[in-house]
Amino acid sequence: MEAKALFEPNPGKQLERKVGQGLYLRIPVRTKLITATDDIADVAREFVASLVQPGDMVVVSEKAVAITQGRFYHVDEVKPSFLARLLARFVHYTPAGANLRDPKAMELTLREVGRLRALVGAIIGGIGKLFGIRGLFYRICGPKARSVDGAWEGTIPPYQKCIVLAPENPEGVAKRLKEVLGCEAAVIDANDLGIDILGVSSSSVDVALLKEIMRDNPLGQSREQTPFGIVRPFQEKQLKKKYSAT
Secondary structure, three states: OOOOOOOOOOOOOOOEEEEOOEEEEEEEEOOOOOOOOOOHHHHHHHHOHHHOOOOOEEEEEHHHHHHHOOOEEEHHHOOOOHHHHHHHOOOOOOOOOOOOOOHHHHHHHHHHHOHHHHHHHHHHHHHHHHOOOOOHHHHHHOHHHHOOEOOOOOOOOOHHHEEEOOOOOHHHHHHHHHHHHOOEEEEEEEEOOEEEEEEEOOOOOOHHHHHHHOOOOOOOOOOOOOOEEEEEEEOHHHHHOOOOOO
């Protein structure tokens, strides 16, 4: 793929971000519509490889990885149980996209983490709310619960009618992307409320730094169709220049 176009941020996002004394480009990479028939490494090879430069790191959305693994369900396939309906009523509402307030998303979460663990998480989470502490349910149930994406009309079709689970073996996926692209890689779960790093290609990746670099979710979470991003350190004097891959 020829990389001639200037790098541009997604709508409402910034291309550059300063973290501490460092400056970074977060380059969103547009791809074709990813499906369950795709291999995420092949998609990276086709759309990302030609853009990578020495010192870059590549990140990929956990949702894109999960879709290639077939880890999603159409909403019509899911029948929520009584427990799922009950627990969903107590989930905090957020305008940043679908979450576990959807009983069908909660049902799939119960299947992923186990009903007992989810019930314990809900009880402790409820107690935490009495003291102004939120998020205990997700801390107890872990990344598989945090990474469940409910059906949301803002998502690119046809996935606006699908619930997407956490990807399997995100660390292994990151390592494979490193083999294909020749740079460090990470699988991330980011939205407009925060970010989790699900897997990295090696221990040399500074997870805390990467979270700060990607905290404002430059890849977006709607219909941008930019599941990959390139993180590139750059110098302050470059701020006044145009950025291209050539």
